[in-house]
Amino acid sequence: MGLLLFIVRFIRTFSSIIASITECLKGGKFQWNEGAQKSFELIKKKVTEAPVLILPDFNKLFEVDCDASGLGIGAVLSQEGKPIAFFSEKLNESRRKYSTYDKEFYAIIRALDHWSHYLLPNEFLLHSDHEALNTMEVQVLGFEVLKELYKNGPDFGNVWKSCSKGSFNHFLVQKGFLFKNNRLCIPQSSLRRAIIQEVHGGRICQITKSHSKNISLYTPLPVPKAPWEDINLDFVLGLPRTQRNKDSIMVVVDRFSKMAHFVPCNKTTDASHIANLYFREIVKLPGVPKTITSDRDSKFISHFWRTLGRKLAVYGLNPIGPLELAPLPVTKHFSGDAEERAKEIKKLHEQIQGRILKKKEKYSKQANKYRKPAAFKEGDLVWIHLRKELFPSKRSSKLMPRADGPFRVLQRIGENAYKIELPGDYEVSATFNVSDLSPYYEDQEDQVDLGASLRQPGETDTGVFNKPNLV
Structure with missing residues (x-):
């Protein structure tokens, strides 16, 4: 019997098999019976068979299968369907009186405690064939489990060792917890993923929390090459009404020179009237731009360009030529250095564009x-x-x-x-x-529950474990 204790982890349901023999050892008189003989023959067979166990791989998911019977409990630790170790325990007289639910529950507790060195830092699947265990009462643990994860964690292991003598690079250990700039460090674990899921995954959190403005990279508009080729068009609304019955301002800004024009208008003015206003107040000064950038919708911009095109006698996307659209100067005086001046202005524009x-x-x-x-x-x-x-x-x-x-x-x-x-x-x-x-973020039911990661079997609070359970 003593020799068998050394190889008990290689034999599945060992405690249930040996139960008939241990019963013969109880009391004053030894009586060998048929049940003990069957157990003895089965043990000899188990001992002579070559155990097929694999070594644990901590980069893969562990699985724990638990079961209970009237005599004992058993569990198997495996990965990808291949066993790593077996665990079994014979139930004493008081535990045999447990209900089926309590026996199955006790099997889970003993298995998780026995293999805690494998399971604690990682996620694992817990299988149980008892339907009642799909819903278990659990007790909140808090964040005490973090203290055990710092030492050997891949993200904070080295920092934890460096902080043993004091603060290190803004890191500090207080009451067993690791902080950086007064913020709690949470190592890689199911608890960390559960917190992220709890904060970002719920529908209520996603629609009520403030919107982050840093979700995308800053993408500037292309830099113009000359003044009034590319403009920004916007409106200031909701102003007090003036004597001329105006309550808004149309703002036109040149993206090259930053020069701005402010034209009074009304909040109810549509795109066609805005185009007429632009033609009357802006086009006569710098001319027609190549592009207009505005936060108004595409329908507004489309009506704006269509109306402006009719004002300029442009009925197609490509006019016949610029000569029909530009009035020719009628003068007898011409400047002889116009070409040089044009080159200087062009060079100046290039320098400004480079600086922008x-x-x-x-x-x-x-x-x-x-x-x-x-x-x-x-x-x-x-x-x-x-x-x-x-x-x-x-x-x-x-x-x-x-x-x-x-x-x-x-x-x-x-x-x-x-x-x-x-x-x-x-x-x-x-x-x-x-x-x-x-x-x-989809709020899936089979995601890790925050409470489930912070609880252990007990008496208060209720958490749901699906089958198989992700712990």
């Missing part, structure tokens, strides 16, 4: 220092940030959700814009800047 490029490169580098690139694919689900100016009815209260969705991405437009599949009740353009989008 350098400034933009410097600003982009600083702006992207704390930003992350956001690249959505066609078919991805995203949240739309409900900006007040774009969705006033959906942001009328501070307690209303800050995002809506999820909606599907239909197409990528340029470097930082996406076309989104919107429902019919949305009266806005389906094209959104990437800064107004955020990824949708």
Whole structure:
């Protein structure tokens, strides 16, 4: 019997097999019976067979199968269906009186405790054939488990050793926990993934938390080559009404020289009237631009260009030539150095363009220092940030959700814009800047539960374990 204790981990359900023999040893009189003889023959067979066990691989997922019977409990630690070790235990008289639920539960507790050195730092699958264990009462542990994960963790192991004598590179150990700049460090584990899932995965959290402005890289517009070739068009709305019945301002800014024109208008003015206003107040000064950048939708810009084209007698995308559109000067006086002056101005424009490029490169580098690139694919689900100016009815209260969705991405437009599949009740353009989008994290039921990672079998709080369970 003593020799068998050295090879018990190689024999599956050893305690249940040996139970008949140990019963013969109880009491004053030794009585060998048929059950003991069968157990003895089975043990001889098990001992003479070559055990087929594999060595554990800590880069792979561990699996634990637990079971219980009227005499004992057993468990198997395996990876990819191949056993690593066996565990079994004979139940004493008091534990034999346990209910089936308690016996199965006791088998899980003993197996996890016995193989804690394999299972504690990693995720593992827990299998049980008892349906009642799909829902177990558990007790909250807190973050005490982190103290055991720092020493041998791949991310904080070396830092933990360096902090044994004091603070190290902004890291500090207090009451067994590792901090960096007063922020708790959480090593790689199921607990860390559970916290991330809890914070980012829930629908309520995703639609109510503030929208991050650093979700995408800063992408500047191309630098113009000359004044008033590329302009920005925007509006200042909601101003007090003037004596001329104007309550808004149309702002036109040249992206090259930064020169600006301010034209009074009305909030209800449509695209056609804005184009007429632009033609009357702006075109007569710097001329017609090549591009117009505005945050208005594509319908507005389309009507604007169409109306402006009619004003300029342009009815197609490509006019016959510039001669029909430009009035010829009628004068008898000409400057002989006009060609030299044109070259000087062109050279000056090139120098200005170069300086603007350098400034933009410097600003982009600083702006992207704390930003992350956001690249959505066609078919991805995203949240739309409900900006007040774009969705006033959906942001009328501070307690209303800050995002809506999820909606599907239909197409990528340029470097930082996406076309989104919107429902019919949305009266806005389906094209959104990437800064107004955020990824949708699916709240799957089989994801790791935060409470499940912080609890152990006990008496309070309830957590759900699916079968197989991801711990």
